[in-house]
Amino acid sequence: xxxxxxxxxxxxxxxxxxxxxxxxxxxxxxxxxxxxxxxxxxxxxxxxxxxxxxxxxxxxxxxxxxxxxxxxxxxxxxxxxxxxxxxxxxxxxxxxxxxxxxxxxxxxxxxxxxxxxxxxxxxxxxxxxxxxxxxxxxxxxxxxxxxxxxxxxxxxxxxxxxxxxxxxxxxxxxxxxxxxxxxxxxxxxxxxxxxxxxxxxxxxxxxxxxxxxxxxxxxxxxxxxxxxxxxxxxxxxxxxxxxxxxxxxxxxxxxxxxxxxxxxxxxxxxxxxxxxxxxxxxxxxxxxxxxxxxxxxxxxxxxxxxxxxxxxxxxxxxxxxxxxxxxxxxxxxxxxxxxxxxxxxxxxxxxxxxxxxxxxxxxxxxxxxxxxxxxxxxxxxxxxxxxxxxxxxxxxxxxxxxxxxxxxxxxxxxxxxxxxxxxxxxxxxxxxxxxxxxxxxxxxxxxxxxxxxxxxxxxxxxxxxxxxxxxxxxxxxxxxxxxxxxx
Amino acid sequence: xxxxxxxxxxxxxxxxxxxxxxxxxxxxxxxxxxxxxxxxxxxxxxxxxxxxxxxxxxxxxxxxxxxxxxxxxxxxxxxxxxxxxxxxxxxxxxxx
Numbered sequence: 010x011x012x013x014x015x016x017x018x019x020x021x022x023x024x025x026x027x028x029x030x031x032x033x034x035x036x037x038x039x040x041x042x043x044x045x046x047x048x049x050x051x052x053x054x055x056x057x058x059x060x061x062x063x064x065x066x067x068x069x070x071x072x073x074x075x076x077x078x079x080x081x082x083x084x085x086x087x088x089x090x091x092x093x094x095x096x097x098x099x100x101x102x103x104x105x106x107x108x109x110x111x112x113x114x115x116x117x118x119x120x121x122x123x124x125x126x127x128x129x130x131x132x133x134x135x136x137x138x139x140x141x142x143x144x145x146x147x148x149x150x151x152x153x154x155x156x157x158x159x160x161x162x163x164x165x166x167x168x169x170x171x172x173x174x175x176x177x178x179x180x181x182x183x184x185x186x187x188x189x190x191x192x193x194x195x196x197x198x199x200x201x202x203x204x205x206x207x208x209x210x211x212x213x214x215x216x217x218x219x220x221x222x223x224x225x226x227x228x229x230x231x232x233x234x235x236x237x238x239x240x241x242x243x244x245x246x247x248x249x250x251x252x253x254x255x256x257x258x259x260x261x262x263x264x265x266x267x268x269x270x271x272x273x274x275x276x277x278x279x280x281x282x283x284x285x286x287x288x289x290x291x292x293x294x295x296x297x298x299x300x301x302x303x304x305x306x307x308x309x310x311x312x313x314x315x316x317x318x319x320x321x322x323x324x325x326x327x328x329x330x331x332x333x334x335x336x337x338x339x340x341x342x343x344x345x346x347x348x349x350x351x352x353x354x355x356x357x358x359x360x361x362x363x364x365x366x367x368x369x370x371x372x373x374x375x376x377x378x379x380x381x382x383x384x385x386x387x388x389x390x391x392x393x394x395x396x397x398x399x400x401x402x403x404x405x406x407x408x409x410x411x412x413x414x415x416x417x418x419x420x421x422x423x424x425x426x427x428x429x430x431x432x433x434x435x436x437x438x439x440x441x442x443x444x445x446x447x448x449x450x451x452x453x454x455x456x457x458x459x460x461x462x463x464x465x466x467x468x469x470x471x472x473x474x475x476x477x478x479x480x481x482x483x484x485x486x487x488x489x490x491x492x493x494x495x496x
Numbered sequence: 497x498x499x500x501x502x503x504x505x506x507x508x509x510x511x512x513x514x515x516x517x518x519x520x521x522x523x524x525x526x527x528x529x530x531x532x533x534x535x536x537x538x539x540x541x542x543x544x545x546x547x548x549x550x551x552x553x554x555x556x557x558x559x560x561x562x563x564x565x566x567x568x569x570x571x572x573x574x575x576x577x578x579x580x581x582x583x584x585x586x587x588x589x590x591x592x
Contacts (some may be wrong), residue, residue, distance in 0.1 A: 033563050040565070046569060067558040098584075154587075155580055158572075285510065
């Protein structure tokens with residue numbers, strides 16, 4: 010791909026569908042609960058029975074306005090819904106209610122930051138409201154499918170970017186940023202695997218330096234960050250080969266096969282859908298006035314960028330730590346719960362808290378494949394552990410061991426430290442005693458260190474720490490060893 | 497602007513309806529008559545008129561986000577022409 014990128018560049022736009030975390034569906038009062046028994050959350054409206062009328066869920070409007078404001082969108086004062094007509098068994102009415110010509114949010118953007126610290130602005134064309142379809146089960150038999158309409162009518166917002174994305178890293182970074190905002194706003198659970206966040210990618214390629222866009226294709230239903238990246242790469246390479254062989258790229262809907270790592274056409278041009286959009290006569294205008302916008306603005310929670318600034322100011326953490334903590338809303342909340350329970354609050358304990366979370370907590374979450382909310386250790390338990398470190402009663406290495414013990418046994422830090430007698434030895438006399446013993450036992454190393462072989466200090470400190478069973482205060486050991494060697 | 501037979505065929509295909517040649521011709525005549533009638537509107541100058549997107553001038557008819565169970569699972573499925581377990585059963589349609 011590298012060589013091709015010297016000659017061609019991809020032009021990418023993403024369409025992200027996010028399921029809204031409302032309690033009820035977009036146009037009826039059925040529950041949106043996930044994993045309910047099939048066809049138990051349905052009613053005449055979402056089953057498409059004749060003579061019923063949809064009524065818009067107020068919360069869906071609130072949620073989409075939050076996302077619109079968080080992505081710097083303009084808000085349409087007056088918008089309407091449209092019918093998108095097509096026949097598919099999981100679409101009960103024979104049309105999907107969506108917004109077509111007048112999306113409620115439009116003309117926004119997001120700033121993204123890439124690994125090499127460059128910043129890019131990605132335009133957002135529009136964000137609109139629509140409803141989801143039901144679920145088909147195709148592997149039931151060769152000629153019949155089963156349908157569950159529980160998901161039919163569940164509210165979605167579709168976030169459509171401008172074709173501003175130029176690399177795969179930009180695509181996944183932008184997608185991640187959108188997901189992060191959705192989760193911070195508490196309007197979507199950010200779960201791509203379960204399908205509550207889905208992505209379609211539009212891509213075309215053009216010769217470097219060319220102004221005009223090439224013909225795009227659209228890759229449907231990408232359900233993980235990995236798939237978005239891999240599918241874009243596969244489609245980039247496919248289009249490159251088509252063009253290099255002298256052929257033309259045609260607008261096609263593509264599907265991506267993650268096992269073969271290949272894109273292939275979903276339907277041909279002749280069968281291209283004709284959705285015959287028209288204004289939905291069963292729903293009335295949606296109007297958003299200044300008061301409404303003001304009240305939504307006031308309801309907006311702290312968003313990642315503001316949180317980063319606050320973390321820098323309040324906790325004096327390095328950017329590296331802040332970026333990882335704030336990336337995940339739950340993780341940053343966890344951090345703040347740990348620090349709020351600290352007996353001593355200062356730059357050092359704030360940093361120790363961050364260290365324990367970034368190295369130990371994230372490690373066990375990863376090893377055990379669990380979420381923060383399933384972690385049995387509570388923030389207050391970790392605050393207690395950090396208390397021992399800040400009082401110099403245990404050192405950082407011992408803290409890691411205690412943390413592991415806490416995680417496996419569920420015991421408190423104080424219990425473990427007491428049981429195992431781990432309180433650090435800071436008493437000079439005790440440490441001097443151990444140092445003298447080690448110097449005596451390792452006379453040649455000690456002499457060589459004294460005569461200037463500084464690397465031997467590590468060896469000696471190691472032996473001293475071992476002799477103390479890891480309990481000696483390392484700082485004291487360092488100081489006292491030098492003092493004793495001098496004499 | 498006259499509708500061709502091809503267009504009538506396409507519209508019926510999209511609506512999943514099948515017609516014989518005679519019916520298609522009749523539909524073509526009907527559709528053209530309707531369009532011709534509507535074309536009269538083109539004689540009116542509408543330069544300064546906003547398109548009317550909804551016949552109803554009502555705004556913001558919204559409801560609270562509160563769950564109400566309307567049907568039981570059994571009721572939901574009772575009119576299904578075909579079902580298997582608690583699923584609607586339909587002829588297979590797969591895009592690919």
